[in-house]
Amino acid sequence: MSDLRELYQEVILDHGKNPRNFGPLPEANRQAHGHNPLCGDKITLRLVVKDGVVEDLSFEGAGCAISVASTSLMTGALKGQTEADARALFEDFHGMLTSADPTPDQLEALDKLAVFSGVRDYPLRVKCATLGWHTLNAALDESDEMVVTE
Numbered sequence: 001m002s003d004l005r006e007l008y009q010e011v012i013l014d015h016g017k018n019p020r021n022f023g024p025l026p027e028a029n030r031q032a033h034g035h036n037p038l039c040g041d042k043i044t045l046r047l048v049v050k051d052g053v054v055e056d057l058s059f060e061g062a063g064c065a066i067s068v069a070s071t072s073l074m075t076g077a078l079k080g081q082t083e084a085d086a087r088a089l090f091e092d093f094h095g096m097l098t099s100a101d102p103t104p105d106q107l108e109a110l111d112k113l114a115v116f117s118g119v120r121d122y123p124l125r126v127k128c129a130t131l132g133w134h135t136l137n138a139a140l141d142e143s144d145e146m147v148v149t150e
Helices: 002-018 065-077 083-098 102-121 121-138
Strands: 030-036 043-050 053-063
Touching: 002 065, 002 102, 043 065, 043 083, 043 121, 053 065, 053 083, 065 083, 065 102, 065 121, 083 102, 083 121, 102 121
Parallel strands: none
Antiparallel strands: 030 043, 043 053
8 A cells, every 4th residue: 555655646746747638728718817815726627618628627736736736637627528427536535535434446537636635634625626626617607706626
């Protein structure tokens, strides 16, 4: 189990320092802004959604390693997914962090996102890990309101 936690930490640190899908996305047709006042994380998430499919997405902003890494891994997991699948993945990810211990099957279904399963042991960090995801829902809903994780 110790080796697994070390691997998870390496993945989070890598994505935190070298986020994927980071930068502007001029052709975006949806966007939302998120803020976690407790940690100071702030992001803008942009999506290209066509015919109900998230064709591309990127984010900009600054935050702690968990927030940046979670958003980075989220963007990779959602490219090419339908809006419905994106919302379902949000529910699965959020459930992993906020409910009873996830089963091995649930973790397997989350694939790389399972690296955040240990965050559930640190309730204040759950807000960091879910900021990008809540911002995703706002972008899918085409909401103009700032997402705040309080």
